[in-house]
Amino acid sequence: MKIPKPSWSYGMQSRARSRVGAAPAIAEAVEEAAKQGITEAIVFGKDHTGFCFYPTEKGVPHPKLQVDLTGTMTAELHKRNMKAIAYVNMMDGEAGRRRSDWLLVSASGGTCNVPEHFADLCLYSGYLEEYLMPVLKEIAEKYRVDGFFIDTMSAFRACYCPKCRELYRQYSGKEIPADPEDPEIPAYGLYKKALTEKTVIEMRSELFKINPDLKIIFKHEGGPLMPWAIPGLDQVPVSGDPRACYPWPSFMANYLSSFKITGDVFIERFLRGWGDRSGCSRETMAYKTACISAYGQRFCVGDRLHPECRMAPGSIAAMKYIVSTVDEINRRLPDCDMDLAPDFLALFPSSSVFGKNWELFGRSGRFDFDGPGSVFFGLPILLADAGFPFMIAPEMTFAEHLKKDRLLIVSGASWFDDKTNATIRNFVFNGGKVLFAETIPQLTGGQVPDYLKVSAGETPWQQAVYLPPWRKTETDEEKILCCGDVLDLRLNGATPLLYGYPQYDFTLMGGGYNSCAAEQSDVPLLTVNHFGKGKVWFLNAPVFTDYCDRALEHLAWAKTLLRKIHRPDCELVSPAGGLEVVARKSPDSRCRSFMLLHHGSLRHSLRNKPFRMTEQVILPLPEIPVVLKVRTGKNQRVTIDGKKAPGVFRKGVMEVRLKMDKTWKIVNMEEK
Ligand SMILES: [Zn+2]
Numbered sequence: 001m002k003i004p005k006p007s008w009s010y011g012m013q014s015r016a017r018s019r020v021g022a023a024p025a026i027a028e029a030v031e032e033a034a035k036q037g038i039t040e041a042i043v044f045g046k047d048h049t050g051f052c053f054y055p056t057e058k059g060v061p062h063p064k065l066q067v068d069l070t071g072t073m074t075a076e077l078h079k080r081n082m083k084a085i086a087y088v089n090m091m092d093g094e095a096g097r098r099r100s101d102w103l104l105v106s107a108s109g110g111t112c113n114v115p116e117h118f119a120d121l122c123l124y125s126g127y128l129e130e131y132l133m134p135v136l137k138e139i140a141e142k143y144r145v146d147g148f149f150i151d152t153m154s155a156f157r158a159c160y161c162p163k164c165r166e167l168y169r170q171y172s173g174k175e176i177p178a179d180p181e182d183p184e185i186p187a188y189g190l191y192k193k194a195l196t197e198k199t200v201i202e203m204r205s206e207l208f209k210i211n212p213d214l215k216i217i218f219k220h221e222g223g224p225l226m227p228w229a230i231p232g233l234d235q236v237p238v239s240g241d242p243r244a245c246y247p248w249p250s251f252m253a254n255y256l257s258s259f260k261i262t263g264d265v266f267i268e269r270f271l272r273g274w275g276d277r278s279g280c281s282r283e284t285m286a287y288k289t290a291c292i293s294a295y296g297q298r299f300c301v302g303d304r305l306h307p308e309c310r311m312a313p314g315s316i317a318a319m320k321y322i323v324s325t326v327d328e329i330n331r332r333l334p335d336c337d338m339d340l341a342p343d344f345l346a347l348f349p350s351s352s353v354f355g356k357n358w359e360l361f362g363r364s365g366r367f368d369f370d371g372p373g374s375v376f377f378g379l380p381i382l383l384a385d386a387g388f389p390f391m392i393a394p395e396m397t398f399a400e401h402l403k404k405d406r407l408l409i410v411s412g413a414s415w416f417d418d419k420t421n422a423t424i425r426n427f428v429f430n431g432g433k434v435l436f437a438e439t440i441p442q443l444t445g446g447q448v449p450d451y452l453k454v455s456a457g458e459t460p461w462q463q464a465v466y467l468p469p470w471r472k473t474e475t476d477e478e479k480i481l482c483c484g485d486v487l488d489l490r491l492n493g494a495t496p497l498l499y500g501y502p503q504y505d506f507t508l509m510g511g512g513y514n515s516c517a518a519e520q521s522d523v524p525l526l527t528v529n530h531f532g533k534g535k536v537w538f539l540n541a542p543v544f545t546d547y548c549d550r551a552l553e554h555l556a557w558a559k560t561l562l563r564k565i566h567r568p569d570c571e572l573v574s575p576a577g578g579l580e581v582v583a584r585k586s587p588d589s590r591c592r593s594f595m596l597l598h599h600g601s602l603r604h605s606l607r608n609k610p611f612r613m614t615e616q617v618i619l620p621l622p623e624i625p626v627v628l629k630v631r632t633g634k635n636q637r638v639t640i641d642g643k644k645a646p647g648v649f650r651k652g653v654m655e656v657r658l659k660m661d662k663t664w665k666i667v668n669m670e671e672k
Contacts, residue, residue: 050094385577
């Protein structure tokens with residue numbers, strides 16, 4: 001198996017005064033990539049300021065453009081058998097300045113038109129047919145590019161312009177809801193989703209008339225920021241730029257690994273320098289490369305050309321170092337065919353971004369560190385810290401990865417559709433194991449899944465619960481507090497397994513949590529229901545979400561729970577996590593590989609804002625002693641980073657001791 005070489009984005013966001021192409025060296029820039037074995041690059045067609053980087057009849061050319069950047073770079077790429085993907089931004093400052101009737105209008109009636117920069121535009125105002133589509137078609141026809149990287153930005157957001165209001169009135173006879181409490185919100189969400197699907201289908205079919213082989217990527221759509229099945233997702237990679245900091249690079253790569261087509265993790269470190277790798281140490285680039293490669297995904301490096309249309313020396317050095325890291329990883333991975341072998345499958349529910357039944361489509365705050373979706377990070381970070389290999393899969397891909405020897409975890413899902421429900425129901429019925437946690441998902445008709453055999457009262461029972469200790473000898477110790485809503489859970493046939501402890505007198509102490517009550521409550525903390533040949537558990541506490549705080553005793557408790565429910569094949573035992581193990585094995589299990597990632601010693605910016613959130617890897621990394629335990633059944637020959645290493649085989653389990661003192665290491669095992 002091979003990790004793909006990175007793709008390179010020769011970025012070029014502009015302002016009018018910049019002399020674009022004053023001293024071009026486009027062939028040289030492409031030649032550098034070709035020398036490194038890169039096979040695909042993003043060339044700039046139109047940016048969000050609204051300027052085209054080629055002589056255009058349909059769009060607005062950059063006023064100081066001295067070169068045909070789009071055309072020359074595409075031709076240079078094609079000359080070297082490389083693919084050219086044209087960047088076109090759906091937003092357009094110039095169009096907004098020329099046609100105020102094309103501007104996207106917010107619920108409060110405001111518009112966004114930043115002087116000399118970008119504007120938010122409405123696709124249904126005439127802008128799409130009269131301007132954006134002609135520009136896309138012109139690029140496709142003139143340069144025979146291989147695809148488009150369409151940067152959607154705000155294009156699919158709810159718009160309140162006269163045209164959009166009229167369209168919704170025609171559809172429903174009602175006004176577009178503005179108040180989040182408006183009962184019309186759910187209906188509008190479904191309408192907006194259907195409208196966006198229709199728009200994407202039409203755009204694709206128009207462009208396919210010119211070239212049916214075009215790869216048309218809509219940035220972020222289908223990814224963890226926008227987890228929905230945008231039309232065409234089975235034909236193109238999902239691509240998007242996550243935050244350039246932990247846990248995003250590995251989290252996004254993990255999520256993308258659930259798709260059949262290899263995805264692109266497009267990391268940009270905005271607003272620090274004109275090359276997006278500016279200020280990144282070599283070790284930082286190696287770390288990000290390793291996080292993405294571990295899951296077999298492609299690093300799409302968000303770099304920028306100098307306005308003169310040449311590569312900076314720093315860009316060349318970064319390209320060489322990133323490619324050499326991918327090459328080194330490939331040398332360390334075994335040659336045999338292997339698949340990812342996660343022991344746990346974490347469902348990433350669409351409701352975490354779009355709410356129930358897509359009601360927030362077009363208006364939800366994107367999944368963010370600070371946004372409501374950030375709660376989902378607790379589960380993957382807990383699984384990583386626990387040392388278990390896991391996969392995060394959205395509703396559109398998870399069915400492919402269900403296995404009887406893999407525990408499905410559904411945490412914090414407020415809703416899922418009938419298809420997802422039927423998939424989970426069949427999986428359990430046929431012998432699968434599922435752990436639900438935190439919330440009982442509603443189905444579209446308002447009912448709850450019948451295989452859980454629990455229900456909940458309207459309001460939460462408590463704002464926190466103390467977790468019962470696993471061992472009797474611990475009973476006198478301080479119990480572990482799990483913060484967050486606990487449901488007023490009722491049994492409708494499920495068997496209770498555990499009960500938690502409420503706060504003293506069921507109430508808070510001032511603004512904080514109260515001491516633990518002496519007696520256990522009668523509201524179940526954990527239930528199980530046998531359904532068909534399988535089992536389904538319900539954990540009535542936000543144990544996973546609350547792990548965003550990364551409390552160690554909390555981790556130990558959850559790890560014990562998971563081990564009791566499901567015995568994983570692989571475990572990376574470490575003092576406190578901060579590591580991640582990605583497991584692979586060949587179909588006949590004779591060949592296994594484990595990529596270990598070190599997330600320690602990261603320096604974060606204090607600007608907790610999406611585009612300014614940066615991190616650096618600091619050397620030396622803290623040396624963490626670990627034991628990799630793998631149930632192999634047979635004794636194994638072990639190598640660590642290509643060198644023979646000792647392992648102990650005991651009771652069917654192979655144990656390898658090592659020190660994690662690098663950003664990544666690869667442990668391979670082969671049957672003796
Ligand atoms: Zn509109």
